[in-house]
Amino acid sequence: MEVSGPEDDPFLSQLHQVQCPRVPADDACRAHQLSAAGPHRAGERAKGPSPPGAKRRRLSESSALKQPATPTAAESSEGEGEEGDDGGETERHCDADAADTAFGTGGGSRAHPRALAAEEIRQMLEGKPLADKMRPDTLQDYIGQSRAVGQETLLRPLLETNEIPSLILWGPPGCGKTTLAHIIANNSKKHSIRFVTLSATNAKTNDVRDVIKQAQNEKSFFKRKTILFIDEIHRFNKSQQDTFLPHVECGTLTLIGATTENPSFQVNAALLSRCRVIVLEKLPVEAMVTILMRAINSLGIHVLDSSRPGDPLSHSSNSSSEPSVFIEDKAVDTLAYLSDGDARTGLNGLQLAVLARLSSRKMFCKKSGQTYSPSRVLITENDVKEGLQRSHILYDRAGEEHYNCISALHKAMRGSDQNASLYWLARMLEGGEDPLYVARRLVRFASEDIGLADPSALTQAVAAYQGCHFIGMPECEVLLAQCVVYFARAPKSIEVYSAYNNVKACLRNHQGPLPPVPLHLRNAPTRLMKDLGYGKGYKYNPMYSEPVEQEYLPEELRGVDFFKQRRC
Numbered sequence: 001m002e003v004s005g006p007e008d009d010p011f012l013s014q015l016h017q018v019q020c021p022r023v024p025a026d027d028a029c030r031a032h033q034l035s036a037a038g039p040h041r042a043g044e045r046a047k048g049p050s051p052p053g054a055k056r057r058r059l060s061e062s063s064a065l066k067q068p069a070t071p072t073a074a075e076s077s078e079g080e081g082e083e084g085d086d087g088g089e090t091e092r093h094c095d096a097d098a099a100d101t102a103f104g105t106g107g108g109s110r111a112h113p114r115a116l117a118a119e120e121i122r123q124m125l126e127g128k129p130l131a132d133k134m135r136p137d138t139l140q141d142y143i144g145q146s147r148a149v150g151q152e153t154l155l156r157p158l159l160e161t162n163e164i165p166s167l168i169l170w171g172p173p174g175c176g177k178t179t180l181a182h183i184i185a186n187n188s189k190k191h192s193i194r195f196v197t198l199s200a201t202n203a204k205t206n207d208v209r210d211v212i213k214q215a216q217n218e219k220s221f222f223k224r225k226t227i228l229f230i231d232e233i234h235r236f237n238k239s240q241q242d243t244f245l246p247h248v249e250c251g252t253l254t255l256i257g258a259t260t261e262n263p264s265f266q267v268n269a270a271l272l273s274r275c276r277v278i279v280l281e282k283l284p285v286e287a288m289v290t291i292l293m294r295a296i297n298s299l300g301i302h303v304l305d306s307s308r309p310g311d312p313l314s315h316s317s318n319s320s321s322e323p324s325v326f327i328e329d330k331a332v333d334t335l336a337y338l339s340d341g342d343a344r345t346g347l348n349g350l351q352l353a354v355l356a357r358l359s360s361r362k363m364f365c366k367k368s369g370q371t372y373s374p375s376r377v378l379i380t381e382n383d384v385k386e387g388l389q390r391s392h393i394l395y396d397r398a399g400e401e402h403y404n405c406i407s408a409l410h411k412a413m414r415g416s417d418q419n420a421s422l423y424w425l426a427r428m429l430e431g432g433e434d435p436l437y438v439a440r441r442l443v444r445f446a447s448e449d450i451g452l453a454d455p456s457a458l459t460q461a462v463a464a465y466q467g468c469h470f471i472g473m474p475e476c477e478v479l480l481a482q483c484v485v486y487f488a489r490a491p492k493s494i495e496v497y498s499a500y501n502n503v504k505a506c507l508r509n510h511q512g513p514l515p516p517v518p519l520h521l522r523n524a525p526t527r528l529m530k531d532l533g534y535g536k537g538y539k540y541n542p543m544y545s546e547p548v549e550q551e552y553l554p555e556e557l558r559g560v561d562f563f564k565q566r567r568c
């Protein structure tokens with residue numbers, strides 16, 4: 001669903017009206033590659049040491065699941081970041097790479113895949129997180145999000161023809177923002193468009209400038225477009241966002257920003273007006289099941305139908321002498337449900353559950369002195385719950401835990417318990433909570449609970465908020481810790497907060513029309529108003545050396561003290 005975007009336009013009409021900022025043509029710059037110290041590339045892979053040949057051979061035997069990556073020569077030589085950018089190298093295999101090739105196939109159905117041996121599955125799960133390995137390369141494998149990129153949307157044909165406008169992808173964690181950018185990167189490769197990735201958590205302004213310079217050179221010398229993907233764009237400050245604004249405007253760059261934060265507050269208005277905002281939603285349970293099943297099928301794990309009686313492990317025959325792995329169907333459903341629309345959480349929870357179960361099988365064999373393994377392994381609902389807990393630190397950023405923990409933090413500070421305050425803060429931050437969410441609550445706390453007992457608390461809280469905005473996690477955690485301890489130790493007063501609530505209650509409970517503003521308190525900028533008695537009898541306080549007797553409330557509220565009473 002698109003919630004905003006340039007009127008009528010499609011995106012490119014403004015480009016003709018804007019004079020591009022100039023950067024001297026510089027061949028060295030063109031040759032400049034985004035180095036290790038600089039921006040990351042989309043789909044960059046960790047290169048590990050080559051594994052023993054035997055291991056490689058075992059993995060390559062699962063050829064039915066293989067999907068080789070074949071980048072073009074130009075892409076390989078430039079090294080511009082897409083999946084498979086190192087595909088031309090012959091001796092590059094490592095566990096993760098070899099295992100990668102086994103992923104990406106297999107639909108989301110619960111049909112039984114070819115059974116793989118437990119050891120094979122364990123090897124496939126080692127290395128990169130399962131969520132990364134399962135990242136789809138094509139829109140066909142991109143599940144859910146039909147309101148944003150479905151067949152009926154305006155964006156879909158643009159994505160399919162690679163006419164990509166500047167976009168802000170806004171949605172909760174793990175819903176597919178980076179994945180959509182990755183799919184666009186994949187398509188761009190086919191259309192000779194450069195795709196460069198920066199993460200706002202660690203990119204510096206100079207990195208942005210480098211990307212811009214290179215984009216300008218590519219455009220002027222090779223007529224080649226550049227798409228710049230900025231993950232967590234909300235973490236860029238205003239001046240960083242300003243750096244690329246004119247280049248987006250003149251078409252040197254197509255910007256794709258991803259954010260979990262409301263872009264109306266976190267992205268410069270000028271930049272926002274040049275981008276389409278695509279709202280991605282939490283993945284529904286059915287979509288989660290499809291995504292999990294795609295992984296389960298790719299791993300060659302069997303799903304057991306719990307409605308069928310008998311010993312589930314004796315149902316399936318396995319031609320291999322190696323054991324094979326099964327998962328209860330209700331475990332899949334539970335995982336889909338508990339992941340709360342976050343596919344990364346679901347996939348990584350699945351990975352931990354399978355790995356934990358496979359390792360405990362080995363331990364069992366060692367302890368019992370058996371020289372053989374139990375022939376079958378079953379992943380149960382409890383296993384996935386444990387897997388989820390470990391990968392998610394029992395913290396659900398979007399659900400109840402989010403509100404429970406912030407409430408506990410608020411109450412601990414109110415109760416002046418500095419230890420508990422720090423504990424709840426760390427629980428949230430370690431669980432992946434947005435530091436700005438916590439900082440906003442601290443701003444509120446400063447006035448609600450400390451108030452005029454220490455007015456500088458509000459300054460502290462606003463400073464902590466801004467500091468978090470500037471530097472982001474993990475550096476900003478100590479700012480929040482400092483502020484939380486300051487608040488736990490501070491004197492408390494709810495005087496202003498209660499008085500203001502009394503005023504609100506007074507307004508809400510008022511029967512009939514609200515009393516008029518007394519004439520003497522009204523301003524009288526025109527003769528007519530003066531003639532009507534506006535401002536008449538008003539005593540201008542600075543003119544008096546003694547306290548002035550004057551009423552400031554409406555007549556009917558005379559004598560009310562909101563600081564003493566609960567209701568008027």
Ligand SMILES: Nc1ncnc2c1ncn2[C@@H]1O[C@H](COP(=O)(O)OP(=O)(O)OP(=O)(O)O)[C@@H](O)[C@H]1O
Pocket residue numbers: 130131132133134135136141142143144145171172173174175176177178179180258259260291342343344347
């Ligand atoms: N719509 C989807 N279809 C298929 N797989 C998905 C989808 N969304 C997410 N995934 C899976 O979940 C993983 C994490 O998703 P992704 O990195 O795109 O999330 P994100 O929205 O960018 O999250 P964050 O804000 O935390 O970076 C992907 O690697 C992919 O395996």
